[in-house]
Amino acid sequence: MDGIDDISKDGPATPRKLSRGARRQQLIEATIDTIAARGYSRTTLTDVARHAGLSHGLVNFHFETKEGLLTETLKYLAEEYRRNWTEALAAAGPTPAEQLDAMLRSDFNPAICTKARLSAWCAFWGEAQCRPMYQELCGSNDDDYNRTLEDICTRLVAEDARSGDPVRIARVIRITTEGVWLDMMTMTDPYGPEEAMRTTFTCAAAFFPEFFDETGLTPTEKIRV
Known part of the structure; x- marks a missing residue:
């Protein structure tokens, strides 16, 4: 099937000389x-085929059902x-x-923090019928x-000799990140990734002011490391 060009009814010509994985x-x-x-x-196989510029039959060939396609999409995003x-x-310091x-x-990271990806994540999080699938694929x-x-917050609390529950601190930081992702998708006048990242670092700075300010590592910490 993969040796000729395919043109969907509504989409542009798309070369079909791609490997199965690339397709x-x-x-x-x-x-x-x-x-x-x-x-x-509201997403259908026909919508996906039209957007990709491919035939509905080719989508069926690779994924068979909408549920199969959505499952593989969530697995792809999670990985x-x-x-x-x-x-x-792994690339960070010690x-x-x-x-x-x-x-x-x-x-x-601009590679993952895009409007389309954030919207897709919000859709998977918010759809009740896909929550069991989300837990199965993304829980671990x-x-x-x-x-x-x-673990990182535990080490920071110990290093800074500060009081506080590192598990709760980590939870607050994580919720802040998830919250600004949601803000960027749902606010009438949303802010961008740079402001979102500053908001998250402001949260980290509230717990660890010796190490962080709204831009990330403090100048003193950058010199130290």
Whole structure:
């Protein structure tokens, strides 16, 4: 099936000389854009095919059902997000301040912090019928992220000799990040990723003022590390 060009009824000509994996990724990217534009429930295979410039039959060939396509799309987003923050953490310095800085910045990486991706995440989070699927596919990733953030905050609390529950601190920081993501999607006059990141660092600075200000690591901390 993959040796000729395919033209959907409403979409542009799209070369079909792609590997199976590349074709599936193309359709998943089209699904992300379609969910962002139409919402989770209203997305159809026909919508995705039209957006990708491919035939409905080709979408069926790769995913068979809407549920299969949406499941693979969520898996793709979850793995992309996990890879984004783990790679940022691996590239960070050894101190907990550097590691928290890297994790928070990773949430505003332009590769993942796009309107379409944030809208798709909000759609998956908000759709009651997909919550069991979300828990099955993303629960372990969320647990890994939360444990890592809690460990970093535990080390920061110990290093700064401050009082406070690191688990609750990590939770507040995580909720702040998720909240500004939601703000960027739902506010009538939304702010951009730069302001969102400053808001998140303001939260970190409230708990760890020696290490952070609204821009990230404080000048003193940057010199120290």
